[in-house]
Amino acid sequence: MKILITGGAGFIGSHVADAYVNAGHEVIIVDNLSTGSTKNIPKKAKLYLLDIGAQELDKVFELEKPEIVDHHAAQISVTVSTRDPIQDAKINALGLLNLLETSVRHSIKKFIFISTGGAIYGDTEIMPTPEDHPSQPISPYGIHKYLGEQYLRFYAEQHGLKYTVLRYSNVYGPRQNPLGEAGVVSIFINSLLGGETPTVFSYPEEPDGMLRDYVYVEDIARANLQAADKGVGELINIGTGVTTTTGALYREISSLFKNPPEPKWADARPGDLCRSCLDIGKAKKILAWSPSVDLHEGLSRTVKYFS
Ligand SMILES: NC(=O)c1ccc[n+]([C@@H]2O[C@H](COP(=O)([O-])OP(=O)(O)OC[C@H]3O[C@@H](n4cnc5c(N)ncnc54)[C@H](O)[C@@H]3O)[C@@H](O)[C@H]2O)c1
Structure with a gap:
């Protein structure tokens, strides 16, 4: 099949591109390289900058006639979205609308929308959190991802667009940008490699740091492969269902280094969730997918990549 991936030069999108190429699909990438890099793109994929x-x-759709659109391009930082909600909306709301309008004009077969588990549910009492939990996003990033999901329902009803929404938990692995404000695993590894002392953010009620569900990027790429022909009209969590505090994450990463420093501790930033972990029962049932790389193995591979 011919698959157009937006954000395919970025961290996750490029692994998704690898997975589709390796499965024999033809891959077209649309990316403005604002955070992505051409180095990440598989040789067999074609880039439109x-x-x-x-x-x-x-014009790209007219020329390439993609059958599936897999939408990864986004402003990805919760912190940036709270500082500049308008910029977040330009990319995550208006950019999505342009892509949806173009997709229905060219009658694509399926749209895969990448949403977020953590920022959509907000801080919940029910952990791991299932898809039918009410959405209560607390940042413009989460609000615009939620808006995107509502637009998909509209385009499905109004234009018959087939779609699947994948709500990721915290993704980590090779190629994640260590210089941004999101992606704690790559930030910690980069700091330790540079001889700096990383900072762990925490809330008073969770003194060992925020609770998160860390999923390895190659597992995420496999979920996209499965979603290419499964899960029409569904919202599906993609994570591990396993909770790790930021403090425990730091200890796990630092155990892979010689003489690591004790981390610095600081208060959580505006928009940071206290806890987030996803129930992945639906992904197992509908996509026949479950994660295969545990945290220890995934972190070892990631440290090796950055080293
Ligand atoms: N990293 C995570 O833990 C996580 C968790 C949940 C959801 N997500 C979602 O996964 C997707 C990919 O995130 P990532 O971590 O790989 O981020 P990333 O920044 O590495 O990738 C985003 C890509 O989109 C491109 N891009 C950004 N704005 C664009 C625009 N206006 N037009 C064209 N291209 C544009 C960037 O150049 C980059 O290549 C995003 O939708 C993000 O919201 C990520």
């Missing part, structure tokens, strides 16, 4: 909000997107 373009913003998802650009009118020229129509």
Whole structure:
């Protein structure tokens, strides 16, 4: 099949591109390289250097006639979204709308939308959190991802667009940007490699740091492969169902280094969730998917990559 991946030069999108290419699909990437890199792109994939909000997107669809659109391009930082909600909306709401309008004009067969488990549910009492838990996002990033999911329902009803929403937990692995404000695993590894002391953010009620569900990026890529022909009209959590505190994560990563420093501790930032962990029963049932790389193995592979 011909698959157009937005954000395919980025961390997760490039692993998804690898997985589709390895499975024999033809891959087209649309990316403006704002955070992505051409180094990440598989040789067999074709890149269009373009913003998802650009009118020229129509020409790409006309020329390439993609059957599936797998939408990963986004402003990804919760912190940036709280500082600049308008910029977040331009990419995560208006950019998505341009892509949806173009997709229905060109009658694509399926749209895979990448949403977020953590930021959509907000701080919940029910952990791991299932998909039918009410959404209560506390950041513009979470609000715009939630809006995106609602737009998909509209395009399905109004235009018959087939879609699947994948709500990721915290993804980590090779190629994650260590210089941004999101991606604690790569930030910790990069600091330790540079001889710096990482900072662990925490809330008073969770003194060992925030609770998170860390999933390895190659497992995420496999979930996208499964979603290419399964799960129409479904919202599906993709994570591990296993909770780890930021303090425990730091200890696990630092055990892979010689003489690591004790971390610094600081208060959580605006928009940071206290806890998040996803129930993955639906992914197992509908996508026949479950994670295969545990945290220890995934972190070892990631440290090896960054070293
Ligand atoms: N990393 C995580 O833990 C996580 C968790 C939940 C959801 N997600 C979602 O997964 C997706 C990929 O995230 P990532 O961590 O790989 O981030 P990333 O920043 O590495 O990748 C985003 C890619 O999109 C491109 N891009 C950004 N704005 C664009 C625009 N306007 N037009 C065209 N291209 C644009 C960037 O250049 C980059 O290549 C995002 O939708 C993100 O919200 C990520």
